Amino acid sequence: MLTCKDLRISQGDFVLAADVAFPKAGVTAIIGASGAGKSTLLLAIAGFVAVASGDVAHGDPFTDAAPGKRPVSMLFQDNNLFPHLSIGDNVALGLPKSGDASVVADVLACVGLSGMEERKPAALSGGQQSRAALARLLLAERQIVLLDEPFAALGPGLKDEMLDLMRTVLVEQMGATVLMITHDPDDARRVADHVAWVADGRVNVPRPTAEIFADPPAGLRAYMGQMG
Numbered sequence: 001m002l003t004c005k006d007l008r009i010s011q012g013d014f015v016l017a018a019d020v021a022f023p024k025a026g027v028t029a030i031i032g033a034s035g036a037g038k039s040t041l042l043l044a045i046a047g048f049v050a051v052a053s054g055d056v057a058h059g060d061p062f063t064d065a066a067p068g069k070r071p072v073s074m075l076f077q078d079n080n081l082f083p084h085l086s087i088g089d090n091v092a093l094g095l096p097k098s099g100d101a102s103v104v105a106d107v108l109a110c111v112g113l114s115g116m117e118e119r120k121p122a123a124l125s126g127g128q129q130s131r132a133a134l135a136r137l138l139l140a141e142r143q144i145v146l147l148d149e150p151f152a153a154l155g156p157g158l159k160d161e162m163l164d165l166m167r168t169v170l171v172e173q174m175g176a177t178v179l180m181i182t183h184d185p186d187d188a189r190r191v192a193d194h195v196a197w198v199a200d201g202r203v204n205v206p207r208p209t210a211e212i213f214a215d216p217p218a219g220l221r222a223y224m225g226q227m228g
Contacts (some may be wrong), residue, residue: 002045002144002177004203007054009037011042016040018203020131020196026171027178028206029188032198033223038181041203042146046074058144058177073142075150079133081121087132088117094139107135110169127158131165138169145170147180160190167191186223189213196208 004018016037016041022028030038043049045056047067055061062070073094080092092104108114111131119130130151137145151162170176182188188195194206199219 003057005055008052025175026193028194029192030181072144073137073140074146079129091135094136111135124145145176145178163191183203
């Protein structure tokens with residue numbers, strides 16, 4: 001289980017506190033208004049933002065570990081694909097050092113990109129690029145996956161398709177613990193097991209998705225009213 005114990009993250013005048021545990025092998029949606037600290041939380045877990053105090057742990061603490069030494073993969077909205085590399089080479093970057101490059105084709109097939117190993121990212125649609133990024137996460141085999149709105153730029157139908165694929169490959173096949181930032185409560189309703197509301201400088205304890213939307217805290221209720 002991924003835990004943030006008495007965690008405090010300071011960036012200028014902004015301070016984010018988190019004392020939460022994220023359920024294992026499932027999707028927790030991280031929801032909050034712009035500037036609430038959602039991305040700050042994920043960046044701290046990934047090791048790209050320093051923490052002022054507290055610990056991040058997955059069994060053992062990894063608060064002081066370098067980003068590459070953490071059991072964490074992170075995917076941003078731009079998919080992190082290198083434009084000068086083929087899709088096969090981009091996906092192979094997710095392989096552990098001892099990994100077998102022959103599995104790249106298998107993983108691409110798993111996300112619906114069979115035969116596209118030699119294409120460059122620019123030759124793929126936005127949805128196909130998202131699939132390639134998911135394939136790289138699958139190869140990396142990290143037990144914690146952080147998603148910072150990677151499908152936000154896609155149209156509604158394609159976004160739903162990618163959300164479903166994400167859950168299939170990362171949770172059902174890989175058993176990963178996924179933290180997914182979204183501005184859209186419908187995304188959480190579609191694929192999240194739990195929802196953590198971020199507001200007033202605090203990450204609140206995740207609650208089951210159906211429960212939190214049936215009886216939302218006042219801030220989340222107001223936020224959903226603005227969205228609707």
